[in-house]
Amino acid sequence: MGTHNGETTISTFEFFEMFPDEDTAIDYLEDLRWGQGLYCPHCDSERVKRLKQVPYFLCNDCRKKFTVRTDTVFERSHVPLQKWLYAMYLLETSRKGISSIHLSKQLGVRQATAWFMLHRLREACDVEALPLSGTVEVDETFVGGSKKNMHYERKITLPPGSVGGKEIVLGMRERESGEVIAYPIPDTTSRTLNREVWRNVERGSTVYTDDHYGYNNLDRHFNHESVNHTKWQFADGDVTTNGIESVWAVLKRGYKGVYHHWSCKNMRRYVNEFVFRLNCSKRYNHTIDRLNHLARNAIAKRLTYEELTGD
């Protein structure tokens, strides 16, 4: 295993030594899900038994069959779990994300299949976040549309809602841990911005924002400092939003360079993917720990084709 900047990464070769076939992939996921005790995903009963017909189990209470795929993002997918694990490995180890074209070539599946797999994995990236505290940088950005290098002056005078195919994404980053929370918001009104910061940052924390008027009311409950971007004073000593801005840089490089734009409809899922990968890389140094984390979140979550394509 290679170590780089304190990170322990495993190569593709090592990955396939760990998961040489479908059985090892199934064992791994079963252990992750039921290592503490086997239960039925339909009714939570523990009166279950393994059937001779692998990989099926039978529940003695609800009399339903199940496998490790039941009630997970892998359900009703014909793609082997070994390929799913490799897709997760690739998603976790690529800094800017992975395109469905690239994934389809790596896995030997159709591009439409790879596209759907990636969306299901993004759903697995949607995790409940704990409130941030200490010093928290807050910033909003516009993602989407075709206008490049939108001038800052224009950004703050834009009316509410997504404009010119752009969507507003709000981000909050805890300085000490590097933990990030980000998601699309409908507008940049004072009401919305205050509500979202309230929801995600502990009262009494120090909050750094830019000088957008929408953040003014934060002074009441937070130690609020703002950076005056419009006068081009980017850094006032320690008061910067450079941390969250570096998150936007990664997100936008992925948006342009890897995904070649994504639809606003799926904005939340893409942002989830980037935030999950960043948070995961801060929390876990080892590729396997990151894989465990993503796989655990893939269990007990589902995304049907109808949910993905329907309005």
Ligand SMILES: [Zn+2]
């Ligand atoms: Zn049951």
